[in-house]
Amino acid sequence: MSDWRFRLAERRGTLIALALFLALFALYASKHPAGFTANVVQTAANKGALLAFVAMAQTFVVLTAGIDLSAGMIFTFTNCLGSYIVAGSTPTALLGCAGVLAAGLACGALNGLIVIYGRLQPIVATVASGSIFYGLALWLRPQPGNSDNFNSDIADFMTGRVFGVVPMSLVALFAVVLAIWIPFRRSTTGRAVYAVGSSEMAAYMSGLPIRRAKFWAYTLAGLFASIGGLYLSFITYSGEANFANGGTYTLFSIAAVVLGGVSLFGGVGSAIGAIFGALAFRTIGDLLFVFDLDPLYQPLFQGVVLLLAVCTGAAQLFRIRNRLDLFQ
Amino acid sequence: MSETAGGGGVAVRRVPLLRHIDPAVATAFACIVVLLLIGSLYSREFLSPGYLLQQLKVASFLGVIATGMMIVILLGQIDLSVPWAVAMGGMMACAATAHGQIGVIGAIPFGLLCGVALGLLNGFGVAYLRIPSMIITLAVNAVAQGLMVVHTGGFSPQDSASAAMRFIATGEVAFGIPHSLIVWAIIGAGTVFLLNRTSYGRAVYAIGNRERAAFLSGVDTQRAVMIAFAISGGLSAFGGILLAGYASKAAQAMGDAYLLPAIAAVVLGGTSILGGRGSYIGTVAGVILITLLQSILSVMQIPESGRQVIYGAVILLMMLLYGRGRRAEG
Numbered sequence: 001m002s003d004w005r006f007r008l009a010e011r012r013g014t015l016i017a018l019a020l021f022l023a024l025f026a027l028y029a030s031k032h033p034a035g036f037t038a039n040v041v042q043t044a045a046n047k048g049a050l051l052a053f054v055a056m057a058q059t060f061v062v063l064t065a066g067i068d069l070s071a072g073m074i075f076t077f078t079n080c081l082g083s084y085i086v087a088g089s090t091p092t093a094l095l096g097c098a099g100v101l102a103a104g105l106a107c108g109a110l111n112g113l114i115v116i117y118g119r120l121q122p123i124v125a126t127v128a129s130g131s132i133f134y135g136l137a138l139w140l141r142p143q144p145g146n147s148d149n150f151n152s153d154i155a156d157f158m159t160g161r162v163f164g165v166v167p168m169s170l171v172a173l174f175a176v177v178l179a180i181w182i183p184f185r186r187s188t189t190g191r192a193v194y195a196v197g198s199s200e201m202a203a204y205m206s207g208l209p210i211r212r213a214k215f216w217a218y219t220l221a222g223l224f225a226s227i228g229g230l231y232l233s234f235i236t237y238s239g240e241a242n243f244a245n246g247g248t249y250t251l252f253s254i255a256a257v258v259l260g261g262v263s264l265f266g267g268v269g270s271a272i273g274a275i276f277g278a279l280a281f282r283t284i285g286d287l288l289f290v291f292d293l294d295p296l297y298q299p300l301f302q303g304v305v306l307l308l309a310v311c312t313g314a315a316q317l318f319r320i321r322n323r324l325d326l327f328q
Numbered sequence: 329m330s331e332t333a334g335g336g337g338v339a340v341r342r343v344p345l346l347r348h349i350d351p352a353v354a355t356a357f358a359c360i361v362v363l364l365l366i367g368s369l370y371s372r373e374f375l376s377p378g379y380l381l382q383q384l385k386v387a388s389f390l391g392v393i394a395t396g397m398m399i400v401i402l403l404g405q406i407d408l409s410v411p412w413a414v415a416m417g418g419m420m421a422c423a424a425t426a427h428g429q430i431g432v433i434g435a436i437p438f439g440l441l442c443g444v445a446l447g448l449l450n451g452f453g454v455a456y457l458r459i460p461s462m463i464i465t466l467a468v469n470a471v472a473q474g475l476m477v478v479h480t481g482g483f484s485p486q487d488s489a490s491a492a493m494r495f496i497a498t499g500e501v502a503f504g505i506p507h508s509l510i511v512w513a514i515i516g517a518g519t520v521f522l523l524n525r526t527s528y529g530r531a532v533y534a535i536g537n538r539e540r541a542a543f544l545s546g547v548d549t550q551r552a553v554m555i556a557f558a559i560s561g562g563l564s565a566f567g568g569i570l571l572a573g574y575a576s577k578a579a580q581a582m583g584d585a586y587l588l589p590a591i592a593a594v595v596l597g598g599t600s601i602l603g604g605r606g607s608y609i610g611t612v613a614g615v616i617l618i619t620l621l622q623s624i625l626s627v628m629q630i631p632e633s634g635r636q637v638i639y640g641a642v643i644l645l646m647m648l649l650y651g652r653g654r655r656a657e658g
Binding site: 118123125128131134135137139142241244247254255258264299303307311313 | 477643
């Protein structure tokens with residue numbers, strides 16, 4: 001095992017994010033008036049999981065050196081859809097869940113097709129498609145609301161605890177990582193995603209399936225954003241087409257990805273890092289409450305943390321020997 | 329000497345608009361005509377001078393904001409801090425008005441200054457810290473939002489706009505020509521001069537084409553990029569000041585509705601999203617196009633949700649028609 005140093009270097013971002021999260025959460029739990037109880041963990045896990053799913057969605061696209069500014073809007077749209085069709089008896093509601101995920105896949109696939117075949121810049125394409133997804137959300141839920149026979153059994157199960165201790169949302173995150181992220185990471189397409197992000201030209205010259213890689217990156221981003229949207233329906237039992245909330249989730253997903261050690265230039269990082277980044281970012285926001293600060297300062301505080309996090313990227317400047325290398 | 333003359337000749341040949349009509353600009357103007365025709369089918373009022381001037385008045389707010397966005401896009405960058413730069417400009421100008429006589433006089437400069445400061449922060453991050461513009465401007469946008477939430481306490485601010493702000497946003501010169509349109513025309517003329525007749529403008533196009541080459545040609549590219557973001561921040565804030573003057577007060581999310589339209593107006597006007605190519609006349613066409621599109625969607629009495637969908641779809645479609653990257657990429 002002489003290659004341990006390389007393996008460690010590859011996972012450095014993820015490990016730093018994990019350490020950051022553990023340190024912050026230890027501080028949070030120790031200061032929390034109720035202490036480190038299963039209830040506190042469950043509430044924190046449910047809130048953190050929402051962002052973690054959207055952050056994982058953002059990871060797929062960022063790995064290809066793109067960006068998905070519609071992730072928060074897919075999240076909002078699927079939340080509104082979920083508030084309608086996760087209803088009735090348990091089999092019907094489960095079918096509804098599948099429908100929500102399918103809608104997310106479709107949204108992501110649309111983004112992918114526009115970026116690949118439309119040859120539009122990801123940023124412009126996803127800002128415009130985000131407007132469409134928000135319009136759909138508003139069409140479904142002009143006012144916040146819920147379905148009369150919303151299936152709260154599934155919702156309670158998915159946001160509850162297993163064996164009375166482990167939050168189900170964490171189990172769900174773990175399951176998604178095992179079932180989707182790791183197989184994807186090891187597949188040809190997954191490797192091509194990393195290659196495209198590192199150097200699209202080199203990936204093309206090596207004969208990698210560039211289009212397939214990009215398509216699946218955007219499509220899976222849509223899927224993960226919709227898992228987040230579904231979870232929001234589980235937590236609130238309702239749907240709301242909130243423009244500001246969608247924008248916030250897009251923004252926070254980028255923050256989480258950066259904290260999680262995923263390079264915004266593409267090709268470096270992992271969705272597992274993004275999960276810890278999301279959990280750490282959520283904890284940072286919640287720290288204000290346990291320290292009894294005015295909640296009014298929360299947006300400013302989170303904005304400053306985000307700004308500082310993206311400024312750490314400037315550290316690469318110290319490695320530049322030739323000033324010309326500053327300019328692509 | 330002969331080389332200088334040759335270089336001058338190339339520059340002169342590029343400037344006249346009629347001889348080299350950009351197909352994208354022509355398409356944008358054609359789309360405007362088509363939209364006007366569609367609009368006139370729905371309502372005869374659509375082609376009346378009063379209605380068209382009203383549209384231009386609304387367009388001038390977007391036009392001021394899109395001007396800053398265009399300079400940044402010409403550099404090959406993007407400014408996503410528009411929403412809260414707009415809100416900050418409006419709110420800070422209104423807040424200054426509440427501070428006595430000096431505040432009333434200084435309202436507009438103060439709002440502008442806040443926007444410029446925000447833009448400088450963006451520009452510093454992009455030019456000197458080399459952080460991708462879409463990331464740093466998003467982060468600065470979040471900080472600006474946080475500052476404004478703290479300032480207003482999370483509610484709509486109570487301060488109202490100063491008389492000067494209302495004057496430039498709502499007043500009219502003769503024949504019903506709105507003041508805001510004149511303001512846009514002045515800013516537009518200044519931008520055309522800046523882009524086509526100054527060394528700074530040349531530097532902007534050069535950086536957009538290849539920053540490395542511009543740097544080797546002796547341009548202080550980092551300073552030029554920072555100035556561009558400061559201009560963009562200032563113009564976004566000025567747009568916010570005009571909007572606050574129009575509605576006589578600032579509101580929480582007043583800038584949210586301006587990010588996509590500003591980018592879309594610039595791109596639909598034929599400016600390459602990769603930078604280095606584009607003309608201001610195209611941006612003017614893009615702004616009018618977007619404003620007419622919004623106006624038609626509201627004339628057709630489609631609910632807000634449908635408008636968002638159609639709006640996003642039409643912008644995507646138009647960009648697919650002529651705003652695309654070159655095939656050679658990748």
